[in-house]
Amino acid sequence: MRVQEIRDLEEGVRYLLEGIRLARVVPPPQKAAIVDQALDWAAWLVAGGVPLPPMSFVLDVGQIASGRFWSGRQRGAGSDFGPDKRLVQAYEDRLLARLPLDPAFDRAASAIARYPEAERPKAIAFLLKQLAAHLELGGAHLSLEAIRRLQARVEQMDLSQILGEYQYDHMSQLMSELYTDLIQSLRRVPLLLPWEDVAALEDRSALGGMAQFIALRQIRQLVSLWEKAIKPRPLRSRERRKNWTTRLLQEDQYPVGGFASIATRGSMESLLHSQLVYMEREKPDLFDIKFLRNELLYYSRDENNFIINRRVYVFIIDYIINLRFKDFELPYERIILLLSWIVTIIQWLNERLTDEAINFEIRFIKHNSPHKYIKDTSSSEERWEEQGWLELLLRDWIERGAARVSVTDSLDSVVGELKQWSHRADVYCLYMTSKEQAEKQKKEEELSKVQGIMFTSMWMDGPYPCISMDQEQTKRDDIKPMVAWSQALNRLLEQWI
Known part of the structure; x- marks a missing residue:
């Protein structure tokens, strides 16, 4: 990645104008509104402390993401660039022709189209930033004053007059190197954007704080990693599994068969x-007589009862302060690993248990709030x-009523809820905490005594997780930590399916 610092304001304006001259989706001279919009996107990037890619990249990608269609290479247009003709043509073929066909970029552009008008510049700036980072495209560090100065000139003068003040016989050395790096990167990457960035645009977390964005990105990366590592071997079904009779009048969201027979009622x-x-017209007629004698015939449905497997998966996170810790051997914090487990388990179970009624309950215990010095922990609004x-990662399940956080x-209070759920469904509970608090409080014993649930506890005293189920503990500390986490996840799913 090539990065150059431009301190001189006039050189910064020249760098901006050189990129605007090379734009291809809207060839120069562009209208003042188009240039001003592109400079706003550039200002978001510069204010974020990232190197500014060529303005041709900013303007072309931003216009396509905004819904503008690139009409393709124009005949004879390449002759304007002299010795740089091949670089410009490769830029058109490798990037501009590929953008509308790339599935990740298409989803990102569709997500941006749903944003309010006031939030689109920031969303497009995020798209440009992540796309340049994924393609390892460098740029120039320059002052915001250079962008503001060019915006003021564009408002007062025509762009063709401004471009005429600068001589562009060929690309500058920095611009030529940036174009070359971009074309080489486009040959390597299968997708223009990682799916984590696309998901961030779709759930609007891209506009949130940096801490939220990084956390969600790490969780999504881990979910992709766990999905590849999941290879559980289902164990034999246990006697505790039950078939729960559900009345149609109570749960009509599960449709059953139609008419079964004919009856007189x-x-x-x-x-x-x-x-x-x-x-007949004369009353009483034969219809009335048959009605009084219960001799009329009606379609009859079934008994309004049907059998369905119902499951409730409960995740309890206790002493979350001790889980906000990053071990030296792990690339992520413990809480990030645990949250990625929850998302992976929910996605994996929903894909495979399609013929069962499943609900997910995620509970955080409040008594150890990190905000004690700010407000009372007993507040229900915390x-x-x-x-x-x-809530962002499980938004679809929460909207359907299948998950709750x-x-x-x-x-x-969780123990009381577990007892209620165990009367109408198969309950699977995962209790997650640190080893120190697990030994001090002995909460697992209280949870494991609840009848009718499959209880599993998970605690950590370092980078290796320890799974305890059916009075048997499993901890692998003779392998790499991330491998131990994936094996523990497979063991848990073997017990839960």
Whole structure:
């Protein structure tokens, strides 16, 4: 990645104008509104402390992301660039022709189109930043004053007059090197954008704080890693698995079969149409007599009962302060690893248990709030950052009512909920905490005593997780930490499917 610092304001303006001259989606001279919009995107990048790519890259990618269609290479246009003709043509073929066909970029542009007008510049600046970083495209560090000065000149003068003041016989050395690096990078990458950045634009976390963006990006990267590592071997079904009888009137979201037979009792909506032949003008008619004698025929449904496997998966995160810790041997914090586990398990179970009713409950225990010095922990309005992250990642399941994320006052209230769920579904519980608090509080014993649930505890005293289920502990500290985490996840899923 080539980066150059430009301190002279006039040289900074020249760098901006050279890129505007090389733009191809809207060839120069562009309208003042188009140039001003592109300079706003450049200002967002410079203010973020990242090197500014060539303005041709900023203007072309931003215009295509805004919905403008590139009409393709124009005949004879390449002769204007002299010795740099091949670089410009390779830029058109490798980047501009590929942008509308790239699935990741197409999803990102569709997400930006749903943003309010006031938020689109920041979203497009984020897209430009992540695209340049993924392609390892450098640029120039320059002052915001150079951008503001050029914007003021564009408002007062025509762009063709401004370009005429500068002589551009060929590309500068920096611009030529940046174009060459960009073309070489485009040959290597299969997708123009990582899916993590696309998801950040879709759930609007790209516009949030940097801490939230980095955390969500790390969780998504881990989810992709765990999905490749999941290879559980399902164990034999246990006797504790039950088939739960569900009444149609109570849960009509699970449709059952239609009419099963014909009977002499029913509602008027299920009356056979053939029975209307008994109606006459004179009363009482034969229809009335058959009605009083219960001799009319009706369609009959089934017994309104059906069998369905119901599961409730409960994730309890206790003493979250001790989990906000990064071990030297791990590339991520413990809480990031645990949240990525929750998202991976939910996605994996939903893909495979399609014929069962599944609900997910995520509970954070409130008694160890990190905000004690700010406000009372008993407030029901308290929210943690991790709760907001999960709500963004599990937004689709939460909207469907299949998942819920909340902060609970104490573990005792969770025990009461577990008892209620165990009366109507198969309950699987994962209790996550640190080893220090697990040994001090002995909360696992209280949870494991709840009848009718499959309880699993997970605690950490270092980079290696320890899984405890059925009074058997599993901890692999003779392998790499990330491999131990993936093996522990496979073991957990073997018990849960």
